[in-house]
Amino acid sequence: MLWLVLSWICLWMQVQNPHSIKYNGTMQGLKYIWRTEGLRGLFKGNGTNCARIVPNSAVKFFSYEQASHGILWLYRQQPGKEDAQLTPLLRLGAGACAGIIAMSATYPMDMVRGRLTVQTEKSPRQYRGIYHALSTVFKEEGPRALYRGWLPSVIGVVPYVGLNFAVYESLKDYLLQTNPFGLVEDNELSVTTRLACGAAAGTIGQTVAYPLDVIRRRMQMVGWKGASSVIVGEGRSKAPLEYTGMVDAFRKTVRYEGFGALYKGLVPNSVKVVPSIAIAFVTYEVVKDVLGVEMRISD
Template sequence: MSLNTEGEKSLEFVLKSLFSGGVAGMCSKTTVAPLDRIKILLQAHSKHYKHLGVFAGLNEIVQRETFFALWKGNGAQMVRIFPYAATQFTTFEIYRKYLGTLLGNRTQIDKFLAGSGAGVTAVMLTYPLDTIRARLAFQVRGEHVYTGIFHTGASIFKEEGGLRALYRGFIPTICGMIPYAGLSFYSFAKLKFLCMTYAPNYLCNKCNRNTGGLVLTLPAKLLCGGFAGAVAQSISYPLDVTRRRMQLAMMNTDTHKFGSGMVATMKLIYLENGIVKGLYRGMSINYLRAIPMVAVSFSTYELMKQMFDLDTGMKL
């Protein structure tokens, strides 16, 4: 095989991986957008929703704002999530291949490291859009400060300190992303391996295109993805709360104190609200959100990989 042919196949692999990851991210985030919004409102103690539970909060959004307000901020989320998920899944495939060669395939540590590296890479490239999306989702009807994605980004940049303001909360995000992304990819890969090894007759279908000759059934994909999401979120959730408080700190004079730094913000959250109602505020909704989100994300990506013949062990 010529170098040109290998290069073309490698480029094709990357482009297909980018598209597959982007589609997977958009599907998963749109599925759980209403839960994402109420999670943000609860995490940051919105005065209109902080006294409510998950389902009461969702109902209040509909009553106060309209049904479609459940997806407020999802436009910015879609602008962010396609490049984020595309980058994350594609760099995972690339990092996994190189780390597998470097470390050997006798352990699963390469998948954890590849997942962590992929998560950090994706966050670095798309973080400002996450900040913008959080600001839009936190707004309540009748109290709007921002009118859209570009207005939000420009306002934050001009009024709050330039690019640094758009990256407020970045450090706890990275600290949380390393265990979250690492455990997500590791757990999914491990569960996939266990299903194929110990229950292939029940949880797998035969497929000639796959290097192992097997692919997970859709229910198995959802099960493995959901469990992977639950494990990862349990470990990293306090850092997710810290990130949100820092991102939204400048929207109200009473919350400016949460924008001073990761450690100071975590300490303040703990002192004011404790662990359950502070650092793990909204955790129940996060399980409701994270399990289907990760399940849909991994399942869609696996289906797209099979559709594009990406399970054939392409060398980069």
């Protein structure tokens, strides 16, 4: 439940109107949700998120394995590289490909999850559920609306995934080579140490890519009739902004709210994302070991 609540708070902080701010921090957000919507409000968007995360994870892992084999095959076509193995750089490329494919395949679900999460009882348009939200957006705003904000998401996936893998692998290599504080046993790092490496990777990756996530969320709200009470107003007006594209969204966000607006909700997002990334990395490697699969992230 904590993961869901933090997602809820992060989303609201990213898109809320600066002239009608409901809260500025995580604790204020928790109090506001409990006071205005009660226990039920803590689970808003949970069904959509569950429906999205299962196919997203499946597509991501499948795409990663296929991209790894494909990139390695292409790399081995070069003269003198016939016996080459996957390098960290090649794995970064495979991870980026997997992230883009998985995000694109489930993006409409992510888009409606955002709207379901931030809609209130005062919103003119009330989405009754996942299917109703998808069909309503499709009919009223067109099929392109389901992929509004897709470009900043694609651009954000590359540094996000790239830095996650690069930092994780670099930290592990450094620890294995230097063995500070006796962390290495039998030429292996403990689960706790690998979790710490994953947490560091997640912190750096999501901090660098976070502004693109804010822009993505704001672009997803454009065209929604119920967004006027939620998203950023232009100048001193409380009317929602209309963004013509990613660059325009960046420009207007910084102009009317300052550069710091690009990092709204970073703290609750970090509390949510950093441990999940760390656990994902370690779980992936441990499961591969248990199943006896030869290929691992660290190979």
